[in-house]
Amino acid sequence: MVFIENNKGEKVATATAFYDISGRDQSGSGWLHWVAVRRDHQGKGLSKPLISYTLNIMKKYGCKHAKIPTQTNTWLACKIYLDFGFLPIKENAVNSRFGWRIIKTLTGHKALDAFEPVKENEILF
Numbered sequence: 503m504v505f506i507e508n509n510k511g512e513k514v515a516t517a518t519a520f521y522d523i524s525g526r527d528q529s530g531s532g533w534l535h536w537v538a539v540r541r542d543h544q545g546k547g548l549s550k551p552l553i554s555y556t557l558n559i560m561k562k563y564g565c566k567h568a569k570i571p572t573q574t575n576t577w578l579a580c581k582i583y584l585d586f587g588f589l590p591i592k593e594n595a596v597n598s599r600f601g602w603r604i605i606k607t608l609t610g611h612k613a614l615d616a617f618e619p620v621k622e623n624e625i626l627f
Contacts, residue, residue, distance in 0.1 A: 503536075504556050506548055514543040517556040521565065532565030537579065549582055557586075574601025581609045589613060 506515040518536040521527075534556055539548050560568055570583050590602055606614040 504552065504559070506552055508543070513540075515539040515548045515552050517552050519556050519560045519563075519565075527569075529567065529569075530565070531567040531569045532560035532563070534560070534568050534570045537570075549579075550585070553582065553586060574598050574605055577605050577608050580605045581611060584609065584611045584613045587613070 504517045504519070505513045508514050516536060516538055517534060519532055519534060521530075521532050534553065537549065537553060537556075539546075539552075557568055568588075570588055572579055572583060574580060590598075602614070605611070
């Protein structure tokens with residue numbers, strides 16, 4: 503776990519790096535998880551250095567790839583992850599196709615140009 507503290511020593515941001523010791527994930531990837539910035543410190547440029555630092559720790563410990571579990575309703579977080587080069591895994595995006603279309607619309611992120619989780623005339627249930 504990584505923390506950023508303010509000048510009073512209060513924790514204002516955090517991120518967690520871990521790997522799956524249960525054996526379910528056989529990919530050898532590390533996981534970036536629980537990235538959070540306290541509301542009163544959001545918008546101050548903390549998330550990208552925090553994520554970068556945490557990813558470097560993962561790399562130091564031998565992770566060749568990283569996975570980030572996230573939700574499409576946290577569109578600002580999705581944009582930051584896209585900025586880092588992460589993309590949704592199409593097979594995992596089946597239940598969030600509409601959400602990724604919204605992310606694409608809200609962010610206009612070029613990384614999603616090739617990612618089309620919902621076809622033009624597809625009916626969503």
